[in-house]
Amino acid sequence: MKNEDLYQYILGIADNSLILGQRLGELCGHGPTLETDIALTNIALDLFGQTRSYYQYAAKLAGGVKTEDDVAMLREEREYRNVLLVEQPNTDFAFVIVRQYLFDEFHLLLMQELQNSKDEMLAAIAKKGIKEVSYHRRFSGDWVKRLGDGTAESNERMQQAVDDLWRYTDELFHLTKADREMIGQGIGVDVSQLRDTYYNTVTELLQEATLTVPEQEYFQKGGKEGIHSEHMGYLLTELQYMQRSYPNMNW
Amino acid sequence: MSEKEVKNLDAIFEARIARDEKIEPKDWMPEKYRQTHIRQISQHAHSEIVGMLPEGNWITRAPSLRRKAALLAKVQDEAGHGLYLYSACETLGISREELYEQLHSGKAKYSSIFNYPTVTWADIGAIGWLVDGAAIINQVPLCNTSFGPYARAMVRVCKEESFHQRQGYEIMLTLCKGTPEQKAMAQDALNRWWWPSLMMFGPTDAESTHTEQSMKWKLKRKTNDELRQQFIDQTVPQADILGITVPDPDLKFNEETGHYDFGEIDWDEFWQVVKGHGPCNKQRLEARVSAWERGAWVRDAAMAYADKQQTKKVAKAS
Ligand SMILES: [Fe+2]
Ligand SMILES: [Fe+2]
Numbered sequence: 014m015k016n017e018d019l020y021q022y023i024l025g026i027a028d029n030s031l032i033l034g035q036r037l038g039e040l041c042g043h044g045p046t047l048e049t050d051i052a053l054t055n056i057a058l059d060l061f062g063q064t065r066s067y068y069q070y071a072a073k074l075a076g077g078v079k080t081e082d083d084v085a086m087l088r089e090e091r092e093y094r095n096v097l098l099v100e101q102p103n104t105d106f107a108f109v110i111v112r113q114y115l116f117d118e119f120h121l122l123l124m125q126e127l128q129n130s131k132d133e134m135l136a137a138i139a140k141k142g143i144k145e146v147s148y149h150r151r152f153s154g155d156w157v158k159r160l161g162d163g164t165a166e167s168n169e170r171m172q173q174a175v176d177d178l179w180r181y182t183d184e185l186f187h188l189t190k191a192d193r194e195m196i197g198q199g200i201g202v203d204v205s206q207l208r209d210t211y212y213n214t215v216t217e218l219l220q221e222a223t224l225t226v227p228e229q230e231y232f233q234k235g236g237k238e239g240i241h242s243e244h245m246g247y248l249l250t251e252l253q254y255m256q257r258s259y260p261n262m263n264w
Numbered sequence: 265m266s267e268k269e270v271k272n273l274d275a276i277f278e279a280r281i282a283r284d285e286k287i288e289p290k291d292w293m294p295e296k297y298r299q300t301h302i303r304q305i306s307q308h309a310h311s312e313i314v315g316m317l318p319e320g321n322w323i324t325r326a327p328s329l330r331r332k333a334a335l336l337a338k339v340q341d342e343a344g345h346g347l348y349l350y351s352a353c354e355t356l357g358i359s360r361e362e363l364y365e366q367l368h369s370g371k372a373k374y375s376s377i378f379n380y381p382t383v384t385w386a387d388i389g390a391i392g393w394l395v396d397g398a399a400i401i402n403q404v405p406l407c408n409t410s411f412g413p414y415a416r417a418m419v420r421v422c423k424e425e426s427f428h429q430r431q432g433y434e435i436m437l438t439l440c441k442g443t444p445e446q447k448a449m450a451q452d453a454l455n456r457w458w459w460p461s462l463m464m465f466g467p468t469d470a471e472s473t474h475t476e477q478s479m480k481w482k483l484k485r486k487t488n489d490e491l492r493q494q495f496i497d498q499t500v501p502q503a504d505i506l507g508i509t510v511p512d513p514d515l516k517f518n519e520e521t522g523h524y525d526f527g528e529i530d531w532d533e534f535w536q537v538v539k540g541h542g543p544c545n546k547q548r549l550e551a552r553v554s555a556w557e558r559g560a561w562v563r564d565a566a567m568a569y570a571d572k573q574q575t576k577k578v579a580k581a582s
């Protein structure tokens with residue numbers, strides 16, 4: 014492919030939205046209140062909307078007869094570029110909220126930079142996405158505060174989720190080969206530059222939520238290179254079920 | 265209040281309904297009116313949220329991103345319907361917690377149709393087409409019901425249900441225009457959902473209780489059998505367009521009556537499911553109860569947090 018790096022770069026962004034949307038989709042109808050069900054579904058819908066725009070673009074770059082669904086559903090696990098954070102399971106509502114918040118804060122910073130991309134399509138998707146992602150960030154941030162500073166039990170559950178998920182935050186700021194290529198061309202965002210702002214903002218909010226920021230020395234990585242956690246295969250099994258069982262059909 | 269005064273109020277109340285005036289939550293109403301409405305509206309609300317489960321079962325497996333997003337949006341609409349209906353019900357002086365408690369304990373009913381499993385993707389099409397379709401026929405008359413909050417909720421709900429119905433039919437159409445495998449999937453879904461959809465209109469008029477009172481209060485404007493007939497007359501030609509067969513050998517258009525004659529409904533199956541022994545009654549109720557119990561700490565925390573914020577505000581103001 015002529016634009017292999019751009020293609021990979023798009024997947025690096027789009028796969029996060031796809032996989033997180035898929036996780037949120039599992040929850041629909043099973044949340045603690047109807048209101049949170051509706052709100053999390055809204056977020057999932059925004060993420061899938063963004064995903065579709067990216068994959069439509071990626072499919073066009075790939076050429077031939079590829080569609081957004083081929084890109085979304087017919088890759089091998091090793092070809093998915095999402096970070097480990099977003100594939101982590103819905104252990105409980107605290108995990109759902111913390112995972113969401115840790116991603117949203119990053120996602121917003123990324124969109125704010127991506128809207129200046131020299132690639133018009135990516136800039137346009139990002140511009141549209143900023144409003145949505147700002148809402149996601151507000152929703153998840155509010156819930157982090159609410160549950161962090163709620164009851165003793167909620168505080169404990171939130172702390173557990175923060176402690177467990179923190180190890181996946183560092184990967185958000187790693188640069189892949191496609192990243193470096195695209196940064197060089199003024200298309201990609203240098204996410205390594207977002208790290209300080211991210212940790213400062215997150216730290217402030219966690220403190221406000223009366224949660225302790227973990228002092229972690231070791232982090233997990235691999236998703237961006239297609240080496241995922243053991244959860245990923247099961248997630249993809251469901252995501253790809255129809256496309257794999259009934260290939261080459263219209264739905 | 266003396267007995268005579270109550271009788272008087274009663275008469276004024278019934279006259280208002282007869283004049284097509286809306287009854288609002290603050291208005292005086294007979295206790296029986298209140299109780300009947302709590303029962304019907306909450307049953308409807310419960311149906312909306314239990315109905316999220318069979319369709320939610322396919323969100324992670326939807327065959328395309330477009331279908332996945334549409335299904336998510338649909339299930340979310342049902343949550344919204346549940347929300348308006350619970351709110352309408354709460355205006356009658358019962359809390360959402362009490363309503364959930366009635367659902368979880370098995371005291372309150374919900375639509376039996378949601379006790380059938382969704383086993384293939386085509387079931388998502390069939391539910392939209394048939395189940396939302398039947399729901400519309402049941403609910404359109406309620407847009408003019410006497411209790412204001414219920415009538416207004418129904419206007420909004422019906423608009424969305426008819427969107428769901430078209431979307432479901434479009435899924436079926438795509439399958440029927442697809443490969444033989446896809447068409448077979450659509451036929452199989454129709455085979456399984458047809459009879460339960462007919463049962464959504466309830467027992468035959470001969471067996472149906474409290475219809476007369478409901479007619480007077482405009483909770484019902486046509487009988488179960490009339491509505492069922494309307495559904496069949498409307499749906500059979502749609503199946504013909506799809507090119508799939510309604511699983512009823514006795515189904516036949518009657519030139520004289522201008523309606524379809526149809527075969528006997530399996531009322532034993534109907535009562536088995538109503539009494540709680542359908543294929544998924546147990547799972548549906550367990551899913552609701554478990555979501556509620558697992559969410560308890562979240563709701564408690566949200567409450568505690570709101571109290572703390574309130575205290576802070578008061579402290580600041582003084
Ligand atoms: Fe409904
Ligand atoms: Fe509904």
Ligand SMILES: [Fe+2]
Pocket residue numbers: 342396424425428
């Ligand atoms: Fe619906």
